[in-house]
Amino acid sequence: MTITAAEVERIALLARLKLTPEEQAAYTEQLNAILEYVDKLNDLDTSAVEPTAYILPLRNVFRDDLVRPGLPRDKALAGAPEVSEGQFKVPRVV
Amino acid sequence: MEYEAIIGLEVHVELKTKSKIFCSCSTSFGAEPNTQVCPICLGLPGTLPVTNRQVVEFGIKTALALNCQVASYCKFDPKHYYYPDVPKNFQWSQFDMPIGSNGHLKINVDGEELVIGIARVHMEEDAGKLIHIDGPDGGYSLVDYNRTGVPLLEIVSEPDLRSPAQARAYMEKLRTILHYLDVSDCKMEEGSLRCDANVSVRPRGSSTYGTKIEVKNMNSFRSLQRALEYEIERQVNLLENGEQVQPATVAWDESRGVTTVMRVKGESSGYRCFPEPNLVPIEIDSAWIERVRQELPELPDARRQRLIDDYGLPLYDAEVITSSKELADYFDRTVALYPDAKTVSNWLMGDFSRLLNAHNLEPGQAPVPPQELAALLQLQQEGTISGKIAKQVLEEMFASGKGARQVVEEQGLIQISDAAALGQIVAEVLAANPKVVEDYRNGKTKALGFLVGQVMKATKGKANPGLVNKLLKEQL
Ligand SMILES: [Zn+2]
Numbered sequence: 001m002t003i004t005a006a007e008v009e010r011i012a013l014l015a016r017l018k019l020t021p022e023e024q025a026a027y028t029e030q031l032n033a034i035l036e037y038v039d040k041l042n043d044l045d046t047s048a049v050e051p052t053a054y055i056l057p058l059r060n061v062f063r064d065d066l067v068r069p070g071l072p073r074d075k076a077l078a079g080a081p082e083v084s085e086g087q088f089k090v091p092r093v094v
Numbered sequence: 095m096e097y098e099a100i101i102g103l104e105v106h107v108e109l110k111t112k113s114k115i116f117c118s119c120s121t122s123f124g125a126e127p128n129t130q131v132c133p134i135c136l137g138l139p140g141t142l143p144v145t146n147r148q149v150v151e152f153g154i155k156t157a158l159a160l161n162c163q164v165a166s167y168c169k170f171d172p173k174h175y176y177y178p179d180v181p182k183n184f185q186w187s188q189f190d191m192p193i194g195s196n197g198h199l200k201i202n203v204d205g206e207e208l209v210i211g212i213a214r215v216h217m218e219e220d221a222g223k224l225i226h227i228d229g230p231d232g233g234y235s236l237v238d239y240n241r242t243g244v245p246l247l248e249i250v251s252e253p254d255l256r257s258p259a260q261a262r263a264y265m266e267k268l269r270t271i272l273h274y275l276d277v278s279d280c281k282m283e284e285g286s287l288r289c290d291a292n293v294s295v296r297p298r299g300s301s302t303y304g305t306k307i308e309v310k311n312m313n314s315f316r317s318l319q320r321a322l323e324y325e326i327e328r329q330v331n332l333l334e335n336g337e338q339v340q341p342a343t344v345a346w347d348e349s350r351g352v353t354t355v356m357r358v359k360g361e362s363s364g365y366r367c368f369p370e371p372n373l374v375p376i377e378i379d380s381a382w383i384e385r386v387r388q389e390l391p392e393l394p395d396a397r398r399q400r401l402i403d404d405y406g407l408p409l410y411d412a413e414v415i416t417s418s419k420e421l422a423d424y425f426d427r428t429v430a431l432y433p434d435a436k437t438v439s440n441w442l443m444g445d446f447s448r449l450l451n452a453h454n455l456e457p458g459q460a461p462v463p464p465q466e467l468a469a470l471l472q473l474q475q476e477g478t479i480s481g482k483i484a485k486q487v488l489e490e491m492f493a494s495g496k497g498a499r500q501v502v503e504e505q506g507l508i509q510i511s512d513a514a515a516l517g518q519i520v521a522e523v524l525a526a527n528p529k530v531v532e533d534y535r536n537g538k539t540k541a542l543g544f545l546v547g548q549v550m551k552a553t554k555g556k557a558n559p560g561l562v563n564k565l566l567k568e569q570l
Binding site for chain 2: 014016053054055058059060061062063064065066067068070071073076077079084085086087088089090091092093094
């Protein structure tokens with residue numbers, strides 16, 4: 001499996017990453033190395049194994065509909081780049 | 095050329111659980127910003143979300159009520175998008191395995207019953223609320239994450255709707271059903287019921303679809319209908335002028351009565367959905383489905399039919415009464431005490447509804463309980479009060495919360511049915527209006543109505559109308 005520079009560009013766009021041409025080339029190479037490594041899994045015979053997206057055989061793990069206190073507001077906002085009126089302040093989006 | 099519109103609706107409904115879908119934060123409306131948040135709904139790394147069982151229950155219940163197939167297995171998938179209303183940069187939703195699919199509901203428009211397909215019902219989390227502030231350097235936005243993680247059902251119709259009136263009827267019917275199910279407050283103005291529309295037009299008879307426009311920001315049934323009317327006309331005008339409709343998302347501007355372009359649609363496959371490994375998949379066996387099915391309340395269509403079959407109500411009355419679960423409950427309780435169903439229905443659709451509107455109340459909040467409305471109708475039926483006075487009494491009952499008999503007694507509104515006393519008043523009215531009496535005797539039978547009115551006025555409406563008529567005719 002190989003990944004092209006154009007695909008890396010699209011992934012960067014979707015992830016809102018601004019890459020220089022040098023970075024784009026470097027990441028294309030690195031991503032391909034990673035994919036090549038993961039590709040080793042194809043050497044295994046998995047024909048008798050059901051495909052799954054989950055690593056644990058769990059089903060139907062639920063919570064009851066109960067309210068518990070969350071974070072105090074100052075803690076909730078502690079990681080905000082900027083705060084105003086008890087809210088996260090971000091660059092205007094529209 | 096004649097055109098037809100193709101409309102599909104995507105409805106988001108906030109479920110009335112106490113806690114959020116994947117964490118234990120409160121869902122209550124109107125709290126101070128960012129006071130109902132925790133590491134899970136803020137999307138902090140290393141947290142483990144767990145699904146609220148009640149959301150799945152509500153999902154199954156709604157899917158069944160909308161005649162959907164309930165999935166025996168379903169899961170959540172992150173749907174990625176960059177917008178600060180989601181702190182994780184993705185929203186947990188259901189992509190390829192919705193909890194319900196292939197359903198339908200029935201609407202009545204202009205006396206015609208239509209079956210509208212429902213493509214899917216899926217569970218997801220709501221996003222936060224943004225406020226945009228103007229200022230230097232383009233201003234800024236403020237984010238409140240209280241609503242982030244509030245459970246939603248998204249209900250997607252098939253593109254089966256052909257007019258704004260049908261779209262409105264579908265939306266109203268859907269709200270009625272959701273009300274009956276008691277899964278949501280369904281307040282469009284508060285945003286607990288939201289609606290986006292996909293609309294295109296094509297020459298009538300064509301089998302291909304035109305370019306689809308997504309319309310957002312319709313906050314009432316009225317604005318849904320107006321926005322669609324405007325958008326359809328806009329698209330038809332473009333085609334008539336030989337222009338093309340460009341795919342876009344537009345927002346309805348209620349005050350200006352126009353739609354404006356929010357964004358031109360680009361490629362749509364950027365959501366990158368895949369099974370969320372941190373959320374355990376859900377298996378719904380037939381025993382679970384059957385249990386929820388047994389617990390379903392009587393739904394609007396069945397209830398409407400029951401009112402027609404059991405009480406002989408006309409279709410129109412049955413429709414109006416069952417369009418609100420609370421009104422239908424009120425009807426059932428009143429009829430249990432005062433079995434003349436058509437009279438009860440007339441009062442509920444007439445003065446009772448008018449007074450509810452005037453006091454801005456839902457039927458369940460009426461200050462007049464069913465037994466008091468029944469008592470009022472009883473007083474009228476026995477002849478203790480006239481129909482006209484009964485309306486006046488109901489008005490007072492709404493205003494003061496007092497019982498029917500109490501109002502009648504306190505205000506001395508008991509009908510005058512004493513022939514001697516009434517005969518005296520009739521004689522006085524005749525003596526005071528010699529000209530009208532003469533007109534009547536000369537064949538102007540309409541003059542009688544005036545004289546009845548005068549007697550009513552003299553008795554402040556308390557005279558028994560039948561007796562007044564009889565006495566007038568005798569003395570004339
Ligand atoms: Zn939370």
